[in-house]
Amino acid sequence: MARPQRDNPEKFGRLDGLLPKAEGRIKPNPASLPKELDIEGLPEGRWIARGVYRMEREFAYGRWYGKKMLASPAESGRTLRHWGGDAVPVFLDTETTGLSGGTGTYAFLIGLGLCGEDSFRVVQLFLAGPAWERSWLAAIEAELPEHYGLVTYNGRAFDLPLLRTRYTLARAVPSWGGAPHMDLLSLSRHFYKGRLSSCSLSSIERNVLGLRRSGEDVPGSEIPWMYTQFLRTQDAGPLRGIFYHNTLDIVSLAALQIHIAEMARGECSCAADMIRAGDLWAAKGFQEEARAAWEGALDFRHDRHFALLRLAEAERAAGNYEAAYRYYEESLETERRPVRTLETMAKIEEHRFRRCGDALAHATEALRWLESHRIFKDRQWEEDRKNLLHRIERLKRKLAAKECGEDVFPGDGGEL
Structure with a gap:
């Protein structure tokens, strides 16, 4: 897939002629303003643009994750290539202001799972407010490798359509539009529908991966309300559970892809x-x-x-x-x-x-x-x-x- 260069000024302007002109649009990264915002309680990370905060964690290969050992997902991506897998998978999950979609809903946190040589990296990009969304979208593009395939859980129905809407409203075109995409929800349903009471990611974690989240985790239904409270208070301390939730979602996707690939290869226990x-x-x-x-x-x-x-x-x-x-x-x-x-x-x-x-x-x-x-x-x-x-x-x-x-x-x- 031909991918636009990261420094290409046209990358975020290809749809300008198709959209109405918006007056008073806030321009990202004005030189006169610092990147940092006066926000308390954010985890270790750094401001990479005005209103955009980047966090990163590494998970060494060979460590246990539930009852599965974490390894590079590259080989499992090749095994599942007929279902959209890729040897360079990028695992993606968003946290949003609502679950109904539509132009009024936007993502304020994205987690990207990237395969390193010795470890699995989770990069999170936090959007401190809707005024800086264009910079946030540009930051996503800067994190993506040259050639890759996306891996999500229900991303076909929710995450990717929502992101496409946000790109369109920002007069932008995503570079990942033509990338291979594998939605692990459909593969999980294939193996576990009728055998588990639910095929939600949390159910798969408990019953298949053997993972138990700590009390730091927050239910997905509470996340939009918690972010709304943050916009009022500018205190990010209560959001730490959301960052934890999103991080484990990404690592679970990697572990689940490895597990499903093992079963596809006939490495089954029943x-x-x-x-x-x-x-x-x-x-x-x-x-x-x-x-x-x-x-x-x-x-x-x-x-x-x-x-x-x-x-x-x-x-x-x-x-x-x-x-x-x-x-x-x-x-x-x-x-x-x-x-x-x-x-x-x-x-x-x-x-x-x-x-x-x-x-x-x-x-x-x-x-x-x-x-x-x-x-x-x-x-x-x-x-x-x-x-x-x-x-x-x-x-x-x-x-x-x-x-x-x-x-x-x-x-x-x-x-x-």
């Missing part, structure tokens, strides 16, 4: 993770990687039948009916609700193997199981029973006529 890793690859069309993950799930005792069914469906889609049948047959040993598998086996036996007797036996077994579990009776139960009765009657007619019909039998829709 069959459920392996199966969803296979599903992740399959959704992108990488069938070889998907099968490797599903086969890896067979090494675990629990949930093996889900992996067997995935492998069966993959073989069936490829036209390998013998292999698919073997997987279906093995999955029956541990399935709790075998109706769908029995019916699928009956279809393969009838239409591909011409074994109508075996097909009838499996369809009858499926019907018997269904009728012995009327506790599941609902619209789907009724539909399954209707289909099985129809299949059984047809198979009986075909057996009586001593034939199994065409490759695709009329009335069955040819569904295999």
